[in-house]
Amino acid sequence: MTEERPIDRTGRHGPTIRDVARLAGVSIGTASKALNANGRLKQETRDKVQLVAREIGYRPNDMAQSLHRTRSMTVGVLSTDSFGRFTLPIFQALEEQFADRGIAIFMCNATDDPERERQHLDQLLGKRIDGLVVTARRADKRPPVGPLPPGLPVIYVYSQPDDDSALSLISDEAGGSRLAVEHLRQVGCRRLAHITGPERFEAVLERKRGFHEALALEQFEHPGYYLSGKWSEAWGRDAVAALFDGVAEAQRPDGLFCGNDQIARGAAEALRDRGIDVPGQVAIVGFDNWNVMTDAARPQLTSIDMNLSALGHEAGRLLVDMIGGNTHSGIRRLPCTLVVRQSTRR
Amino acid sequence: MTEERPIDRTGRHGPTIRDVARLAGVSIGTASKALNANGRLKQETRDKVQLVAREIGYRPNDMAQSLHRTRSMTVGVLSTDSFGRFTLPIFQALEEQFADRGIAIFMCNATDDPERERQHLDQLLGKRIDGLVVTARRADKRPPVGPLPPGLPVIYVYSQPDDDSALSLISDEAGGSRLAVEHLRQVGCRRLAHITGPERFEAVLERKRGFHEALALEQFEHPGYYLSGKWSEAWGRDAVAALFDGVAEAQRPDGLFCGNDQIARGAAEALRDRGIDVPGQVAIVGFDNWNVMTDAARPQLTSIDMNLSALGHEAGRLLVDMIGGNTHSGIRRLPCTLVVRQSTRR
Numbered sequence: 005m006t007e008e009r010p011i012d013r014t015g016r017h018g019p020t021i022r023d024v025a026r027l028a029g030v031s032i033g034t035a036s037k038a039l040n041a042n043g044r045l046k047q048e049t050r051d052k053v054q055l056v057a058r059e060i061g062y063r064p065n066d067m068a069q070s071l072h073r074t075r076s077m078t079v080g081v082l083s084t085d086s087f088g089r090f091t092l093p094i095f096q097a098l099e100e101q102f103a104d105r106g107i108a109i110f111m112c113n114a115t116d117d118p119e120r121e122r123q124h125l126d127q128l129l130g131k132r133i134d135g136l137v138v139t140a141r142r143a144d145k146r147p148p149v150g151p152l153p154p155g156l157p158v159i160y161v162y163s164q165p166d167d168d169s170a171l172s173l174i175s176d177e178a179g180g181s182r183l184a185v186e187h188l189r190q191v192g193c194r195r196l197a198h199i200t201g202p203e204r205f206e207a208v209l210e211r212k213r214g215f216h217e218a219l220a221l222e223q224f225e226h227p228g229y230y231l232s233g234k235w236s237e238a239w240g241r242d243a244v245a246a247l248f249d250g251v252a253e254a255q256r257p258d259g260l261f262c263g264n265d266q267i268a269r270g271a272a273e274a275l276r277d278r279g280i281d282v283p284g285q286v287a288i289v290g291f292d293n294w295n296v297m298t299d300a301a302r303p304q305l306t307s308i309d310m311n312l313s314a315l316g317h318e319a320g321r322l323l324v325d326m327i328g329g330n331t332h333s334g335i336r337r338l339p340c341t342l343v344v345r346q347s348t349r350r
Numbered sequence: 351m352t353e354e355r356p357i358d359r360t361g362r363h364g365p366t367i368r369d370v371a372r373l374a375g376v377s378i379g380t381a382s383k384a385l386n387a388n389g390r391l392k393q394e395t396r397d398k399v400q401l402v403a404r405e406i407g408y409r410p411n412d413m414a415q416s417l418h419r420t421r422s423m424t425v426g427v428l429s430t431d432s433f434g435r436f437t438l439p440i441f442q443a444l445e446e447q448f449a450d451r452g453i454a455i456f457m458c459n460a461t462d463d464p465e466r467e468r469q470h471l472d473q474l475l476g477k478r479i480d481g482l483v484v485t486a487r488r489a490d491k492r493p494p495v496g497p498l499p500p501g502l503p504v505i506y507v508y509s510q511p512d513d514d515s516a517l518s519l520i521s522d523e524a525g526g527s528r529l530a531v532e533h534l535r536q537v538g539c540r541r542l543a544h545i546t547g548p549e550r551f552e553a554v555l556e557r558k559r560g561f562h563e564a565l566a567l568e569q570f571e572h573p574g575y576y577l578s579g580k581w582s583e584a585w586g587r588d589a590v591a592a593l594f595d596g597v598a599e600a601q602r603p604d605g606l607f608c609g610n611d612q613i614a615r616g617a618a619e620a621l622r623d624r625g626i627d628v629p630g631q632v633a634i635v636g637f638d639n640w641n642v643m644t645d646a647a648r649p650q651l652t653s654i655d656m657n658l659s660a661l662g663h664e665a666g667r668l669l670v671d672m673i674g675g676n677t678h679s680g681i682r683r684l685p686c687t688l689v690v691r692q693s694t695r696r
Contacts, residue, residue, distance in 0.1 A: 078477075081457075092434070099459045103466070108473055111427075111457040113445045120449070127454055131424075237646040266646065296642070300583040300612065 019060045028056040040075065040106070079135045079323065080110045080128035084121060084146060084163065089294065091139050094161055094316035098137060101320025107134070125149060135323045138163055145206060157326035161319045162312065164206070164335065171326075172335045173319050175310035177207055180340030181214025184261045184289040184308055187342055189222045191287050191350050193259030197229035199243040199271060200263025208232065211263055211291065229257055233267075240270025248278060258286055265290035265297035265307055272301050272347060288347040303346035310340050365406045374402040386421065386452075425481045425669065426456045426474035430467060430492060430509065435640065437485050440507055440662035444483060447666025453480070471495060481669045484509055491552060503672035507665045508658065510552070510681060517672075518681045519665050521656035523553055526686030527560025530607045530635040530654055533688055535568045537633050537696050539605030543575035545589040545617060546609030554578065557609055557637065575603055579613075586616025594624060604632055611636035611643035614651050618693060622648065634693040649692035656686050 025035035030053060037045055038053035039062075056062075079102060083091050095111075102109055110128055114121035128136065129152075136156060138149055140163035148165040152158065160172040181198075188196055198215045201208050212230065219228045229247060233239040240262060248256055262268035268290030275282050282288055282303055290298065293309035315338050322332055371381035376399060383391055384399035385408075402408075425448060429437050441457075448455055456474055460467035474482065475498075482502060484495055486509035494511040498504065506518040527544075534542055544561045547554050558576065565574045575593060579585040586608060594602055608614035614636030621628050628634055628649055636644065639655035661684050668678055 078456075088438070092438070095457075096459060099457070103458070103470065103473075106473065108456050108458075108477060110424075110454050111441075111445070112449070112454075113442060124449065127449075127452065131454060266642075270646070296612075300616070 019062045021062070023060060024053060024057045024062050027060065028053045040077065075134050075327070076132040077106060078108045078110055078131060078133050079137065079327075080112060080124075080131075080133045081137045081139065082112045082114060082121065082124055082128070082149065084114050084116060084138060084140045084149075090162060090312060093312040094139055094319070097313045097316025098161075098320045101317055101324065105324060107324075121149065125152070129153065134327045135159070137161055137319060137323060138165075157323055159319050159323050159326070159332075161315060169333050171322065171332045173315055173322070174335065174337055175312070175315065176337035176339050177210040177310070178214030178217065179337070180291065180308040180310065181211045181261065182218040183340060183342045184291075185215060185218035185222060187306070187344070187348060188259035188261060188287055188289060189224070191259075191283070191348050193257075193287055194224055195226035195229075195255075195257045196224060196259045196261060197231065197243075197247055197257035198261045198263070199231045199233070199240060199247075199267050201232065201235040201239075201267070203232050208263060215261060226257075235264055235266060237266045237270030237273070240267035240272075241274040242270075243267070244271045244274035244278075248275075248280070256286075260286060260288045262288065262290050265292045265294045265301075265305055268305050268307070268347070269297050269301040272303065272305065276302065283346065283348050283350050287350065289342075290347075293341075293343050298343075298345060301347070306345045306348040307343050308340050309343050311338060314338060365408045367408070369406060370399060370403045370408050373406065374399045386423070421480050421673070422478040423452060424454045424456055424477060424479050425483065425673075426458060426470075426477075426479045427483045427485065428458045428460060428467065428470055428474070428495065430460050430462060430484060430486045430495075436508060436658060439658040440485055440665070443659045443662025444507075444666045447663055447670070451670060453670075467495065471498070475499065480673045481505070483507055483665060483669060484511075503669055505665050505669050505672070505678075507661060515679050517668065517678045519661055519668070520681065520683055521658070521661060522683035522685050523556040523656070524560030524563065525683070526637065526654040526656065527557045527607065528564040529686060529688045530637070531561060531564035531568060533652070533690070533694060534605035534607060534633055534635060535570070537605075537629070537694050539603075539633055540570055541572035541575075541601075541603045542570060542605045542607060543577065543589075543593055543603035544607045544609070545577045545579070545586060545593075545613050547578065547581040547613070549578050554609060561607060572603075581610055581612060583612045583616030583619070586613035586618075587620040588616075589613070590617045590620035590624075594621075594626065602632075606632060606634045608634065608636050611638045611640045611647075611651055611653055614653070614693070615643050615647040618647050618649065618651065629692065629694050629696050633696065635688075636693075639687075639689050644689075644691060647693070652691045652694040653689050654686050655689050657684060660684060 021032055021035055025032045028035060035053050038050040039057055081098060099109060110131060112124035114124055136158045138160045140146060145164050145166055148167040148170055160170055162174055164172045164174060200211060203209060231243045233243060260271050262271055268288050272282050272288055275286055280286055288305060290305045290307040293307040298305040298307050326332060367378055367381055371378045374381060381399050384396040385403055427444060445455060456477060458470035460470055482504045484506045486492060491510050491512055494513040494516055506516055508520055510518045510520060546557060549555060577589045579589060606617050608617060614634050618628050618634055621632055626632055634651060636651045636653040639653040644651040644653050672678060
């Protein structure tokens with residue numbers, strides 16, 4: 005077997021960490037810590053070493069280094085569903101958190117295929133990742149990924165494993181529903197309807213639970229309508245037909261809380277078609293705060309924001325902390341926010 | 351300085367490549383080639399070795415390996431803008447292409463910040479990537495990334511550098527416009543309007559060029575209206591007001607070609623508000639074939655698809671070929687496709 009030698013793509017042997025340490029006036033160990041963003045150092049020491057390293061054009065050979073230390077300075081992000089609208093803000097936030105610390109991200113997409121997931125995990129473990137983030141399209145329960153080597157930091161984001169010792173970061177969707185119901189009450193609604201997606205989604209069940217809990221706490225004259233269907237504008241239109249056509253004025257809802265912004269937009273259009281004024285006669289709150297929908301709808305939609313970007317940032321910070329040796333576990337629910345627009349401004 | 355020893359996360363010394371070679375009845379060199387997906391081998395030999403490797407649970411230490419060969423089995427994907435709707439299908443296709451070959455992807459987001467881009471490049475080069483894919487939000491000209499080591503395979507996807515020797519894969523957007531105009535002619539339109547986004551986008555200029563070229567070739571009674579504005583539904587509504595309100599019937603367009611599906615949807619809604627039938631009185635073609643818009647619009651929208659997924663697959667194949675030692679350069683424009691729905695079905 006002939007071994008091929010690595011190509012030195014830079015075409016030169018550049019400055020070493022010894023040069024960096026000497027010029028910065030620190031030990032090699034300190035220079036290493038400063039450049040690898042690990043260990044405890046004064047910020048000014050870290051800054052000085054990094055400045056020197058940049059000035060003399062020092063570039064570490066990360067792979068050679070990683071054989072001599074415990075960190076590869078890489079993490080894996082495994083999406084168990086395709087990358088989509090919900091994964092993107094999470095990924096962008098993770099990317100910012102890790103990039104600032106010199107950690108590179110391996111991205112893998114398992115598209116809900118367990119065999120694919122296993123292959124990706126094998127590959128990531130072969131690359132000696134320092135930590136793993138698992139994301140999903142919707143916050144549905146899933147079996148934990150694995151088998152994983154003991155001690156590998158793992159965090160589930162917008163995704164819940166059937167494993168109590170795992171760390172999982174999700175949005176407080178029931179809390180989001182409560183924000184919506186309280187807001188509709190405040191703008192004077194007395195009869196609410198919740199028009200939402202299919203019940204096979206954990207998110208639908210959570211939002212439904214929050215809706216009913218909030219209804220019970222507030223003063224409403226009606227126990228609340230609940231309609232489960234699809235995640236589409238067409239379903240929003242159909243649901244309005246069911247709630248309004250041929251229904252006596254006194255029985256019609258005057259506030260709609262919709263499971264996503266597409267349903268909310270479809271509902272707003274269907275009311276417009278019927279000459280029913282939004283927000284004058286019916287107020288509408290959506291979910292997701294997806295500006296493509298909220299801003300184009302007539303009127304623009306009040307919506308619940310799951311703050312997925314904040315979720316991603318928090319996940320990045322926690323994973324770095326776990327890589328540093330600390331442990332975290334359990335489910336953490338981050339709060340949603342209400343974003344008010346014309347559809348509830350009376 | 352104390353050197354930390356790497357943690358053996360598997361907690362055992364597993365089977366080696368010698369075991370794989372012995373059990374598969376091949377030389378170690380052949381086993382290595384089969385497992386690293388490089389070199390020329392019969393497919394059945396490759397399959398046999400990989401089967402044995404899987405059966406006995408062989409897992410290479412990729413990083414140790416990469417010091418002894420020319421490939422790290424990693425590529426970098428650098429988005430020079432945020433990850434968005436246009437980057438996603440490209441990324442998913444790249445991921446499939448590379449995952450099938452055991453190549454892992456480092457994802458970086460430079461968010462149009464040159465300093466961030468330089469940091470990411472440094473990091474990727476430190477990881478000894480085998481190749482680099484550069485994507486952008488829109489097919490705008492940009493300076494080439496770099497400096498890069500000579501010989502590193504690079505491919506620009508949905509992105510054009512100011513460098514004739516670079517390889518760039520983009521959609522044939524002018525060709526997409528021609529498809530739209532020919533289709534509107536075929537369904538009987540005689541007076542077209544092109545309602546599109548801001549002219550600072552290269553895509554707008556390309557689509558405009560294709561629109562005028564196609565108008566010149568087909569038999570129309572009108573030279574064509576052209577309105578440049580925003581990438582929004584609101585702009586589609588405003589453009590319809592400008593083209594139809596107070597305009598004599600004989601001067602109004604009977605076919606709209608819109609620069610994206612959001613503009614097309616806004617236009618369809620504005621016509622609906624005015625009691626003008628789509629497609630009966632006015633036919634509409636959008637651009638992007640974004641199903642969130644095309645399927646929710648009333649009527650559903652005919653649209654031009656840029657086939658970004660095909661673009662990503664082709665980019666993945668070409669980069670693998672370049673990593674294998676072949677060279678490719680120049681701009682390649684892949685064809686768009688017309689997807690017909692109700693908005694042009696007369």
